[in-house]
Amino acid sequence: MRNNVLLRDIAYSRAGDKGNRSTLSVIAYNIKDFPAIERLVTAERVKQHYAGIAKGDVERYVLPQLGALNFVLHDALGGGVTRSLCLDAHGKCLGSAILSLELDMSIDMTIDP
Amino acid sequence: MTVPKAPRQSLRIGAGAGYSGDRIPPAVELAEKGELDYLVFECLAERTIALAQLQRSQDARLGFDALLAARMRAVLPACVARGVTIISNMGAANPLAAGHEVIRVARELGIPKLTVAVLLGDDVLTQIQNQTLPLMDSSDTLDSLAGSVISANAYIGAAGIVEALAQGADVVITGRVADPALFLAPLIHEFGWAMNDWDTLGKGVLIGHLLECAGQITGGYFADPGYRDVPDLARLGFPLAEVSSDGSAVITKVADSGGCVTVPTCASQLLYEIENPAAYLQPDVVADFSKVTLTQIGPDRVRVEGATGRQRPDQLKVTVGHRDGFIGEGQISYAGLGAQARGQLALSVLQERLAGVTALDKRFELIGVNAIHGDHLATGHTPYEVRARAAMRVATRQEAELVAHEVEALYINGPASGGGVTQSVREVIAAASTLIPREWAPTSVTLLEV
Numbered sequence A: 001m002r003n004n005v006l007l008r009d010i011a012y013s014r015a016g017d018k019g020n021r022s023t024l025s026v027i028a029y030n031i032k033d034f035p036a037i038e039r040l041v042t043a044e045r046v047k048q049h050y051a052g053i054a055k056g057d058v059e060r061y062v063l064p065q066l067g068a069l070n071f072v073l074h075d076a077l078g079g080g081v082t083r084s085l086c087l088d089a090h091g092k093c094l095g096s097a098i099l100s101l102e103l104d105m106s107i108d109m110t111i112d113p
Numbered sequence B: 001m002t003v004p005k006a007p008r009q010s011l012r013i014g015a016g017a018g019y020s021g022d023r024i025p026p027a028v029e030l031a032e033k034g035e036l037d038y039l040v041f042e043c044l045a046e047r048t049i050a051l052a053q054l055q056r057s058q059d060a061r062l063g064f065d066a067l068l069a070a071r072m073r074a075v076l077p078a079c080v081a082r083g084v085t086i087i088s089n090m091g092a093a094n095p096l097a098a099g100h101e102v103i104r105v106a107r108e109l110g111i112p113k114l115t116v117a118v119l120l121g122d123d124v125l126t127q128i129q130n131q132t133l134p135l136m137d138s139s140d141t142l143d144s145l146a147g148s149v150i151s152a153n154a155y156i157g158a159a160g161i162v163e164a165l166a167q168g169a170d171v172v173i174t175g176r177v178a179d180p181a182l183f184l185a186p187l188i189h190e191f192g193w194a195m196n197d198w199d200t201l202g203k204g205v206l207i208g209h210l211l212e213c214a215g216q217i218t219g220g221y222f223a224d225p226g227y228r229d230v231p232d233l234a235r236l237g238f239p240l241a242e243v244s245s246d247g248s249a250v251i252t253k254v255a256d257s258g259g260c261v262t263v264p265t266c267a268s269q270l271l272y273e274i275e276n277p278a279a280y281l282q283p284d285v286v287a288d289f290s291k292v293t294l295t296q297i298g299p300d301r302v303r304v305e306g307a308t309g310r311q312r313p314d315q316l317k318v319t320v321g322h323r324d325g326f327i328g329e330g331q332i333s334y335a336g337l338g339a340q341a342r343g344q345l346a347l348s349v350l351q352e353r354l355a356g357v358t359a360l361d362k363r364f365e366l367i368g369v370n371a372i373h374g375d376h377l378a379t380g381h382t383p384y385e386v387r388a389r390a391a392m393r394v395a396t397r398q399e400a401e402l403v404a405h406e407v408e409a410l411y412i413n414g415p416a417s418g419g420g421v422t423q424s425v426r427e428v429i430a431a432a433s434t435l436i437p438r439e440w441a442p443t444s445v446t447l448l449e450v
Helices: A031-040 A043-049 A094-100 A106-111 B025-033 B048-058 B068-082 B095-108 B142-148 B159-166 B179-191 B198-211 B263-270 B339-353 B397-408
Strands: A004-006 A011-018 A021-028 A058-063 A068-073 A102-104 B010-017 B038-041 B085-088 B115-120 B149-154 B171-173 B239-244 B249-253 B286-288 B293-298 B301-305 B308-310 B315-335 B359-367 B385-394 B419-437 B444-449
Touching: A011 A094, A011 B263, A021 A031, A021 A094, A021 B263, A031 A102, A043 A058, A043 A068, A043 A094, B010 B025, B010 B068, B010 B085, B010 B179, B010 B198, B025 B038, B025 B068, B038 B068, B038 B179, B048 B149, B048 B315, B048 B419, B068 B085, B068 B095, B085 B179, B095 B115, B095 B171, B095 B444, B115 B159, B142 B149, B142 B315, B142 B419, B159 B171, B159 B179, B159 B444, B179 B198, B198 B239, B198 B249, B198 B263, B198 B286, B198 B301, B198 B308, B263 B293, B263 B301, B315 B339, B315 B397, B339 B359, B339 B385, B339 B397, B385 B397, B397 B419
Parallel strands: B010 B038, B038 B085, B085 B171, B115 B171
Antiparallel strands: A004 A102, A011 A021, A021 A068, A058 A068, B010 B239, B115 B444, B149 B315, B239 B249, B249 B301, B286 B308, B293 B301, B315 B385, B315 B419, B359 B385
């Protein structure tokens, strides 16, 4: 049985810029949700979600003690804030975009209802 | 004259600004009520120095932060009365002129005695001339930028600021310094940390990183109504750290200021603009934040522990500011029934009319539909109003003006009922990065006295 949850309901995020790369944190409100977030919010899933924006690789770092994932989206800021034509040249709004991900939590819900 | 003294056991450091235009009253609140030892103002973004360098080239008295005098006028009385030392990179492209400006403000305020230390040495424009250094994130080398380079500033470490503090500075003014080093320096100075005690320096860098964006750790840039509510956001207080000599710290803020300090506000800032959390490259240490823990120990009090560090890199990162063409942009609004279709037609007209312009980059988009995140994430809604936007990066100002003008011409010649045109044309000052041997950026401290 599917049990879909919006990432927004269980995690928060913030985006930053480094040259032409966007850094993106995804942090669980409650550490009990982190195993599901870690399993489902993969680098591949993030790259798909940001299709047309993250033009390069997506790297993921895991900080279990904080319930946090940290992503680096390469080639994602239109050449970098100083020359980008984007309305949001820093890619600040990319932080909120990740929260619309839908996660199928069914496996984890049977363990921890 | 260096006066030896017993190392401190704890220290209170406040963050008075997170960017050059940041609010001033929260810094005054910190200076007056934070029981601070140090107040740090971090005011330089990546290309700020390049823009400041352009100012300085037009007027040798300029090139430092435009709010320097206003900030000093606001905080100096409380800082002088309470013995709070000020450290800031508001010197930007002209730290010496900034130092004289601080002296001028101090005299104007009738402050009887003040020692201002100016740190020089980050400007490496002369050193990098004619070098074929590889550019970071690029296959090009520095010499490919040739005549377009207008500034080159190294991210220098804490040592120069430590030297300035040892000479008795009440105010330290720098140009480009690694942001966390502004906070690390007083910890090294007061606690007597060794410059090769990598683990402890890593802890100090973490404290600096957490504080450097000021209100971004006290509930700024965090609120999402119904999900993450922040109390009294309009009166957001700025943060301070109570740092112990072992490098552990508590992040907090002035009682009764707005905002909040919680594990989530601290976690958000911990990872902000961090790539690999286990290798945060700084001029003084490679800091490792991967095992950091955050613990709420009281209201608006979060304990931070567990950062470590490894030996510092051999090279310093340099930001090279260079001219990189022009950006021309125009916007026009459409509202009511069919707004999106009329906006789309406006973009088609612009694309056809600007097809002859050689663009280095271009965007034609509808604000309210797909301007921020493109088409992939933006499907499935019909807006009441849209704003058509055309932007092109081009080689010459004339071409950029043409882009802006074509949008304006839609008033008479475009789809029905377009309004509210805005136009802009600006030169692009881009930032490239390279690495240099640290020996190329020797620092020096100049003392100015009231």
